[in-house]
Amino acid sequence: MNEVVDCPRCGELYAQNAFRDVCPKCSRSEEALYQAAYTFLRKRENRAATLERVVEVTGASEEMIQKWVKKGRLQARQFPNLGYPCDRCGAIIQAGKVCNNCIEELESSLKLHDREQAFERERKESQQRTFLSKRS
Structure with a gap:
């Protein structure tokens, strides 16, 4: 309507x-x-x-x-x-x-964010493995 x-x-x-x-x-x-x-x-x-x-x-x-x-x-x-x-x-x-400049900026920001997320995941997994190995 x-x-x-x-x-x-x-x-x-x-x-x-x-x-x-x-x-x-x-x-x-x-x-x-x-x-x-x-x-x-x-x-x-x-x-x-x-x-x-x-x-x-x-x-x-x-x-x-x-x-x-x-x-x-x-x-x-x-x-x-x-x-x-x-x-x-x-x-x-x-x-x-x-514009193309903004697209490039956004893409680089997303790539940086993805790298930071992957690093954080790896760090947490590493801490969990360390923690588990100490308990054994």
């Missing part, structure tokens, strides 16, 4: 659903801005436009453009200078949720 909420853009009440995060009126205006941005970017000379240039020309906000890239409505492979922020550090990325 849809929940009735305030539109984050205009404040009107609307029935929220899985497809829209704003009211129908704001959704229509966002769709018009999307069409303007997409039309601008489709021109060969504009495909390498920066986020700031697209905002300047179309009037769409940076957040909207980043949302469209994140949702796949604007394909990053077609428009190489567009992206959205990494969920962890905020660096601009074009795919996934975190």
